[in-house]
Amino acid sequence: MAIDPSFPIKITAFEWVPEFAQGQVRDLRVRWALEEVGQRYEVQYLALGEHKQPPHRARHPFGQVPTYQDNEVTLFESGSIVLHIAERFGGLLPDDRAARARAIQWMFAALNTIEPPLMDYSIVTLFEAGKPWSEPRRPAVEARIHERLGELSQRLGDRQWLDGDGFTAGDLLMVTVLRIVEGKGLVERYDNLAAYMARGIARPGFKKALADQLSGFAQTPPPEASAWMEKQQQGE
Known part of the structure; x- marks a missing residue:
């Protein structure tokens, strides 16, 4: 989704993940919440390993995705981000x-x-x-x-x-x-x-969020993917 210049929201997501993880990465939760409340957003895609580098760790100390940025706050943890979205925009929390x-x-x-x-x-x-x-x-x-x-x-x-x-x-x-x-x-x-x-x-919001997440993944694994997968399996 293109960014809304009147209210810029940016989230981070992985540029590539193994096929079994596609549709499960937690930026999906944030995308869905934004769809439900009708807010546009921009996605910054992180190359393999970029999530562990200092620029991203400044947003997320544990080197994961997603993160969320708007004109007031930078957040990590999908649950806290969804709560922020729900509290800031109408539609996901009751008034009562x-x-x-x-x-x-x-x-x-x-x-x-x-x-x-x-x-x-x-x-x-x-x-x-x-x-x-x-x-x-x-x-x-x-x-x-x-x-x-x-x-x-x-x-x-x-x-x-x-x-x-x-x-x-x-x-x-x-x-x-x-x-x-x-x-x-x-x-x-x-x-x-x-x-x-x-x-x-x-729900239409979920369908749109899932389609957008899936369409954003690079379908060809990066050259270093095999070595990265082996490290993950070894718990490194």
């Missing part, structure tokens, strides 16, 4: 004070309660799949996932969204978190959660 607090509560629940076991699944099945400890850990990881997803399913019940009929920033983050294991038979075990996730990814 109590409902607003509940929506923010669900943002924290998505990132702090649901995401960690789902990321553990990615570690044992993908990032460390070849390690001798990964397969023995998998049953315990899946048990933790189903404990959390079962609790989430029970709470969601037959609601359209987490706090009723209105889509909020809490739903935005929860849907992106559930997508970490989309198609793995985990979320799909719970009919209401599968339907909930499907409602989220059917």
Whole structure:
């Protein structure tokens, strides 16, 4: 999306990632939030390794993406960025004070309660799949996932969204978190959660954000990609 000269917003994203990561990098959450609130933005793409260099670390001390810059603030961490967007622009947080607090509560629940076991699944099945400890850990990881997803399913019940009929920033983050294991038979075990996730990814804002993220990736890996991938697999 082209930058809006009247209110410049810039985010950072990776120029290239392996195919399995495309559509999952966390700048997608920020792009979706900006689409939902109708704000244009510019993307600064980082070449492989550039995210660990001093210019980017000045924006993000841990050398990751995304970051967000507007005419007031520079932020890192996708959750904090989505909260900033939701608070600054209308559409992702209710006006009612109590409902607003509940929506923010669900943002924290998505990132702090649901995401960690789902990321553990990615570690044992993908990032460390070849390690001798990964397969023995998998049953315990899946048990933790189903404990959390079962609790989430029970709470969601037959609601359209987490706090009723209105889509909020809490739903935005929860849907992106559930997508970490989309198609793995985990979320799909719970009919209401599968339907909930499907409602989220059917929103026009999500579709536009995903299409823009995917179209921004370089399709040809850079020359140093093989060495970088090997280091990642070794945990370096």
